Amino acid sequence: MAERRIGGRPASPGVAIGPLVVWRPPRRPHPSAPGTEGGERERFEAACETVGGDLLLLVGKDDRLAAEILDFQREFLTDPEFRGAVREAIGRGHSAAAAVREVLDGHAAAFRAEEDAYFRARSEDLVDLRDQLLAALEGGAERPPPLPEGAVLLAHELTPSRFLALDRERLGAVALETGSPSSHVAMLARARGVPLIVELGPVETEARLAALDGERGELFLEPERETLRRLERRRNRIAAERAILRTPPPDGFRTADGSRVEIRINVDDPAALEEDVVRASDGAGLVRTEFLFAGRASPPEEEQQYRVYRDLLLRFAGKPVRFRTLDAGGDKPIAGITATREANPFLGLRGIRLGLANPRLLETQLRALLRAARHGPLEIMLPMVTLPAELEEVRRMIARLREMLAGAGEAAPQPPLGIMVEVPAAALTLDRFAADFFSIGSNDLVQYLMAAARDGSGPVAELLDPLHPAVLRLLGEILEVGRRRGVPVSLCGEMAGDPAALERLLALGLRSVSVAPAALARAAATVGRFGTGADAAQP
Numbered sequence: 001m002a003e004r005r006i007g008g009r010p011a012s013p014g015v016a017i018g019p020l021v022v023w024r025p026p027r028r029p030h031p032s033a034p035g036t037e038g039g040e041r042e043r044f045e046a047a048c049e050t051v052g053g054d055l056l057l058l059v060g061k062d063d064r065l066a067a068e069i070l071d072f073q074r075e076f077l078t079d080p081e082f083r084g085a086v087r088e089a090i091g092r093g094h095s096a097a098a099a100v101r102e103v104l105d106g107h108a109a110a111f112r113a114e115e116d117a118y119f120r121a122r123s124e125d126l127v128d129l130r131d132q133l134l135a136a137l138e139g140g141a142e143r144p145p146p147l148p149e150g151a152v153l154l155a156h157e158l159t160p161s162r163f164l165a166l167d168r169e170r171l172g173a174v175a176l177e178t179g180s181p182s183s184h185v186a187m188l189a190r191a192r193g194v195p196l197i198v199e200l201g202p203v204e205t206e207a208r209l210a211a212l213d214g215e216r217g218e219l220f221l222e223p224e225r226e227t228l229r230r231l232e233r234r235r236n237r238i239a240a241e242r243a244i245l246r247t248p249p250p251d252g253f254r255t256a257d258g259s260r261v262e263i264r265i266n267v268d269d270p271a272a273l274e275e276d277v278v279r280a281s282d283g284a285g286l287v288r289t290e291f292l293f294a295g296r297a298s299p300p301e302e303e304q305q306y307r308v309y310r311d312l313l314l315r316f317a318g319k320p321v322r323f324r325t326l327d328a329g330g331d332k333p334i335a336g337i338t339a340t341r342e343a344n345p346f347l348g349l350r351g352i353r354l355g356l357a358n359p360r361l362l363e364t365q366l367r368a369l370l371r372a373a374r375h376g377p378l379e380i381m382l383p384m385v386t387l388p389a390e391l392e393e394v395r396r397m398i399a400r401l402r403e404m405l406a407g408a409g410e411a412a413p414q415p416p417l418g419i420m421v422e423v424p425a426a427a428l429t430l431d432r433f434a435a436d437f438f439s440i441g442s443n444d445l446v447q448y449l450m451a452a453a454r455d456g457s458g459p460v461a462e463l464l465d466p467l468h469p470a471v472l473r474l475l476g477e478i479l480e481v482g483r484r485r486g487v488p489v490s491l492c493g494e495m496a497g498d499p500a501a502l503e504r505l506l507a508l509g510l511r512s513v514s515v516a517p518a519a520l521a522r523a524a525a526t527v528g529r530f531g532t533g534a535d536a537a538q539p
């Protein structure tokens with residue numbers, strides 16, 4: 001059989017090669033006519049028992065995200081209001097199955113209409129719960145297929161409970177014809193380190209062997225020898241590098257000659273973080289708080305923000321977490337917050353400029369952060385700072401808010417306050433900024449310095465070169481100011497996730513970076529090789 005390559009969307013990184021297992025659960029049989037009211041109520045109670053028991057068995061002890069999803073479903077099952085609504089529908093002449101469908105479809109639709117992304121994700125969990133109850137009532141459920149070692153599972157879609165029922169030890173990777181990178185299944189796959197690609201479209205196949213590249217979003221059916229060799233090399237390299245996540249060095253990441261390098265991670269979406277990566281990292285070097293504000297009709301309230309910040313601090317268990325205040329605008333437009341009529345949004349009202357122009361928004365976020373600071377070593381970082389006056393204004397704002405909190409009996413500690421160094425004017429006058437730390441935002445700094453858009457596409461893509469002498473010279477100067485003034489300097493742009501660029505940064509003397517979670521293992525390996533004379537980046 002000739003090799004077939006099918007492209008989809010990457011949803012969880014990693015490479016897997018293994019026997020292909022196609023899972024096509026059978027269609028549910030036609031619903032049976034309702035029996036007596038009492039009989040249907042009893043069948044409903046029995047189905048709740050069965051599903052509740054199954055859910056309990058699915059939770060792995062070490063799996064917070066799975067526990068959270070399944071707890072929600074279990075609580076819903078025992079909720080008197082839910083039970084009452086189903087009983088009432090049965091009383092109107094519905095079968096137990098039709099009543100479950102009516103009630104849960106109604107709740108799922110209500111959750112789907114919520115503006116909060118957290119609640120919207122819950123609608124998916126309710127549809128999953130509905131299907132489990134219907135399977136218990138009407139049959140049509142299928143036990144998960146037996147998996148051979150390292151199986152690549154192909155399915156049309158997967159619900160969280162179906163994903164969790166798969167044999168974890170033997171599952172190599174998952175490929176879905178539909179699905180989405182932001183679904184609960186994708187979060188679970190990332191949290192468990194299972195490579196996943198979604199949106200493949202319909203796949204008819206008799207193939208027996210598959211190779212899946214979760215980084216590039218590619219599925220190969222009956223891969224050729226050359227494809228296998230290429231993917232095997234990548235898989236082995238990734239496996240070797242990831243070993244460091246399970247057993248991080250007890251005295252921290254170090255270069256070959258023993259110099260300590262702090263490697264933190266960038267958090268774009270807390271739900272997508274793997275526990276191994278959180279544990280192995282030196283903390284969070286950049287929390288992009290935009291995830292809280294995007295896709296909703298109005299900004300989240302202080303209490304909601306406070307809970308998310310507190311939970312993240314607790315998750316990092318005593319390691320520092322650097323929260324960046326909202327960086328809306330430019331490449332991160334947020335409906336209802338960013339201006340829509342700017343000719344060039346990258347050079348307009350974005351980052352801290354927008355926060356200072358909209359002080360209620362900024363103050364609400366700062367208050368939530370200050371309150372959360374009691375739960376762990378929290379740091380506050382300001383984006384797109386151009387002038388020292390911007391930093392000073394936020395410092396005064398924080399002082400005022402702390403006074404108000406203390407007055408209300410909620411005294412908050414004074415968190416370190418630093419700035420992103422990503423506007424060339426700030427980078428060139430850094431000694432004038434009384435910041436507690438500097439963090440270089442190379443994504444924006446390179447685009448503004450080279451006058452080439454940060455998305456790296458189009459005819460000027462080659463100009464977006466983080467290793468251009470202009471960039472390296474400026475980075476050297478920033479490090480020098482930090483050294484002279486005793487202010488810690490870090491770098492949290494994508495540049496640090498690229499091994500060749502990271503070597504240049506280490507050679508310049510940088511000893512603190514923050515990288516995307518998927519790049520942590522690779523960055524640690526690059527640091528470990530540095531200083532041996534074998535620094536050249538691996539393919």
Ligand code: PEP
Pocket residue numbers: 286288327422440441442443444445492493494
């Ligand atoms: C940067 O600009 O380098 C950075 C880390 O921030 P963002 O990519 O969120 O703009």
Ligand code: MG
Pocket residue numbers: 383422441443444
């Ligand atoms: Mg930036």
